[in-house]
Structures are given as structure tokens and as C-alpha cells.
Amino acid sequence: MADAVLKTKKIGKSFDTNKGIKKVLDDISIDVDEHEFVCIMGPSGCGKSTLIRIMEGIESPDTGQVLLENVPLPKRPEKSIQKNFGIVFQLDNLLEWKTVYKNTDLPLAAFHMKDKMNSQKRVMEMLQLVGLWDFKDCYPKELSGGMKQRAAIARAMVTDPKILMLDQPFGALDAITRRMLNVELLRIWNETKKTCVMITNNVEEAMYLGQRVIVLSKSPAKIVEEIKIPFSYEEKTGDVTENKEYLSIRGKLQGLIRSLD
Amino acid sequence: MTKSKNKVVSAINLMYPPVILIVLLLVVWQTVCTANAISVWMLAKPTDIFTAFAANTKELLPDIWITYSNELIGYVLAIVVGLALAILLCAFPLVGAALNPFIIVVCCIPMISLVPTLMLVLGLGRSVKIITIVVQSFPIICMNASTGITNVDPTRLELMQSLKATKAEQFRYCILKDALPDIFTGLKLGAVMSMIGGVTAEMTGGNSGLGSRINYYIGFSKSSEALSCVIYIILLGAILYAVVSAIGAHLMKHH
Numbered sequence: 001m002a003d004a005v006l007k008t009k010k011i012g013k014s015f016d017t018n019k020g021i022k023k024v025l026d027d028i029s030i031d032v033d034e035h036e037f038v039c040i041m042g043p044s045g046c047g048k049s050t051l052i053r054i055m056e057g058i059e060s061p062d063t064g065q066v067l068l069e070n071v072p073l074p075k076r077p078e079k080s081i082q083k084n085f086g087i088v089f090q091l092d093n094l095l096e097w098k099t100v101y102k103n104t105d106l107p108l109a110a111f112h113m114k115d116k117m118n119s120q121k122r123v124m125e126m127l128q129l130v131g132l133w134d135f136k137d138c139y140p141k142e143l144s145g146g147m148k149q150r151a152a153i154a155r156a157m158v159t160d161p162k163i164l165m166l167d168q169p170f171g172a173l174d175a176i177t178r179r180m181l182n183v184e185l186l187r188i189w190n191e192t193k194k195t196c197v198m199i200t201n202n203v204e205e206a207m208y209l210g211q212r213v214i215v216l217s218k219s220p221a222k223i224v225e226e227i228k229i230p231f232s233y234e235e236k237t238g239d240v241t242e243n244k245e246y247l248s249i250r251g252k253l254q255g256l257i258r259s260l261d
Numbered sequence: 262m263t264k265s266k267n268k269v270v271s272a273i274n275l276m277y278p279p280v281i282l283i284v285l286l287l288v289v290w291q292t293v294c295t296a297n298a299i300s301v302w303m304l305a306k307p308t309d310i311f312t313a314f315a316a317n318t319k320e321l322l323p324d325i326w327i328t329y330s331n332e333l334i335g336y337v338l339a340i341v342v343g344l345a346l347a348i349l350l351c352a353f354p355l356v357g358a359a360l361n362p363f364i365i366v367v368c369c370i371p372m373i374s375l376v377p378t379l380m381l382v383l384g385l386g387r388s389v390k391i392i393t394i395v396v397q398s399f400p401i402i403c404m405n406a407s408t409g410i411t412n413v414d415p416t417r418l419e420l421m422q423s424l425k426a427t428k429a430e431q432f433r434y435c436i437l438k439d440a441l442p443d444i445f446t447g448l449k450l451g452a453v454m455s456m457i458g459g460v461t462a463e464m465t466g467g468n469s470g471l472g473s474r475i476n477y478y479i480g481f482s483k484s485s486e487a488l489s490c491v492i493y494i495i496l497l498g499a500i501l502y503a504v505v506s507a508i509g510a511h512l513m514k515h516h
Contacts, residue, residue: 058419082424082425087423089416095420097516106424111424
């Protein structure tokens, strides 16, 4: 597709370990279209996190390249490029000595966008979007795990990045909170139409959020399968889980994941 | 209202066990001395020490002033040198690799073995005492601060990378705050070390300061007067430690 926002072209990556060179990523090509929500799944330790780190410019691949709007990412992207990626980490990674407001404001300061973006208004909008405006003066330790991760999402989106990159953001949360945050994230995606790439280890989560699920094999990771999730936002928030097609896709995906582990 | 009341109550709860213990120990000390008729020059009774403490304050004032001011100047200088060096070592790893062994060596030197040599060069005045304090206490401050700065939580650094923060920005946004617990460990140890340094220098040479006073009194077997000087030294050490701890607790209240 010509208008893919983010493309990876035949990415390969190896690491030096004490048992010699270990290949973790092998020939991975992914196109992410604008406004699309792509989920990436794979057995644990297969290199999913390395892949997303390469896609967001924090690490560089050994072979192949990453294209952001058809421009190759340099080895060490500058701030002007990096600000196109809003990153949500596995653990919330909030700075505990800053309030929720100050944490959310941090990327605007770091990318020198405070004046350009009208930081006060922007931070307020983002905290309202994730439902944390009333907690803006709280410190992270005063928040629950789910609220912290919502603050982390607000922080990632505050610079209005082109793409939101989420690396197993809800993995450490309990099942109910996780489900609530999935609902929240899908709503945010539907409202903002932000392009999202998310790594997850949960089939339901991947099918609920993703329009496309990319399944990676065991290390060295290759793309095993790409599965389209052909349901609209309304269907997903409705009773899609009783849909026959949904069930058959879920069965297939679950079988696939189990066969890879 | 109730919150501040609770604070007072918890402060009292923290205070009374050590106070009771101290009083108890003093009573035992006093009783043992009195019951066995131990002579004053061997082991002064607490009452003797406190009498001397009260009686000598006026006479000791100039020495107290010298010891306290040397101590404060030396300690502040040690903090400046120690922290500046730590930042330098961490910002330029090559400099760090070159200097680290020296700092460890300096840390391992008991200053008492160097003070006589220093005095040959610098005389018996104030400067040699302040230098002793600085040299005794900056390495421990520097080593702890370096540990804190280099052991910043890697997930924090990943966040900094995601913002493409420059080294200075990284330092401002997270490294300094993340390193505070280690920095303050160093500052507290440094306070203790600086007390050792200052009194060591005073006891080795010169005739000013509480250290030289202790030498003087011991020369006349006036152990209660000597011990009353020790009380002044303990007092300053405790104040330094408490102030540093309080500043640390304030800066790290959200850690």
C-alpha cells in the first residue's frame, strides 16, 4: 500500500550472547496504514519488544529499514523525528516525583513544543480524554495501576504523535482493569483515529483492539500469519463475542498461538 | 488538624524509646561509678561531666567556634567537591575510569596517617584542618553519588531515550531525582567522616579547637572536662546528620 504511515522492510536483528550470536528478528516486513490499529502477538521471548523498539526508532536494525511516511528512519533519530512516536511502556514508567500533570507535560518540554502546542490546554485535553483531569495534582503512587497506565497513555499522546506505540501496556494489570482499559483505549482510538501499533500476549485483547493481528514465530521471529479482524467499532463494543465469525477467528488465533509456544 | 496531631504523636512515639534508654544508661553509669568509688580521672561520672559541661562553656566558646566553623566550611566544601566530581566522572566515562582508583585510594587512607605530613607543609593553622575534613569526607560523598547516578533505573533511561533527551535533560528530568537516595546516603556518611577528619586534625597539632582541648585536659587527667568537650563534638555531628536527613526527607517525599 502506498500510503502506509509506518513500514518495516525486511528487518533483521541479532544479539551477541555468551552462547554466540543469536538472531531474534528475521526478515520482518510490516505495513501500518493510517488510522489503523495493528496488534503484534508472539511467544514470549520471541523478540516482540525488540521489534517495536526498532519500529519506534529507539533501536536500529542490523538489516532492512524502517520507513516513516516513506522516509527511512536514521540510526539515531533526532527529536523532530522521534516526536512522531508516542510510546507507552510495559510498566507505566511515570516519574514518581512529578504529579500526573507534570508527567503528562514532560514530552512537550523535552520536544520543545510547549509554546507551539499550548501546553496547558493540550495537557488538559489529554487528561480529560483518559479521564484523569480530576487527578492532575496526584502523584503516581497515589493512583491505582490502571490509572497510572491511563496517565502513561495521556503522556504518550500529548505531543499529538503520528503513531501510538504500545508495548504490552496492560500486561501487569489484573483481568478486570485490563478489560476496562481495553474499552478505554478502543474509545480513544475511535475518537482520535490515531494509528496504533500494540504488542500483546492476550488473544481477546488483540481481537478487541486490533483491526489486524500479526503473529510472530518463536525466535528468530518471522511473520507466521496476518489475521484481519473484520469488525467495526460498533460491533466490537456490542455483542461481537457471540458472533460465529468472531468465534472462528478466535479459535484459529488461539490454536496458532498455542502451536507456537 | 488531626493530621498534624497524628504527626506530633508519631514523633513522640519515635522519640521516647531512645530517650528512656539514654537516661537508663546514664543512671547505670552513675551508679556503677558511685558504688565502686571509681576515681574521677579513670572514669568520670555523668554528673561530673555535665557539671564540667556547664561550667566550661564560656571558657570553651572560642574553641567551639573554631571547631564548628571549620567543620561547616569543610563539610560544605566536601559536598561541593564530591558532587561535582561525581557528575564529572559520570558525564565523562574516560575521566571516571582514570580517576576512580584514586578516589578509592583516598577513601581508604586513614587521614590521621597523613595529617602530620600535611602539617609540615601547611603549618598548624586553619587551612590544614579544613583540608583534612574535605579529604576525609569528599570521597565517600563522591562514591555514593556516582553509584546513584550510574545505577539509574533502566526503564527511566528508556523513557529518556523515547524523548531523545540530551544528557543535560536526562540529568534534569530524572537522573538527579533517581539518584537522590544514594546521594543522601553519601552526604550522611560524609557528615560523619568530616567530624572524624576535623577532630583528628585538631588532636594531631595546633592549639585551637575542641580536639586540642581534649588533649590538653587529658594531659592533666581531667577526664570529666575532656568528656564534656566530646559532648560538644557529638552535638555538632548529630545536628549535621539531622539537618541532612531532614533535607533529604523533604526532597524525597514523593519517592
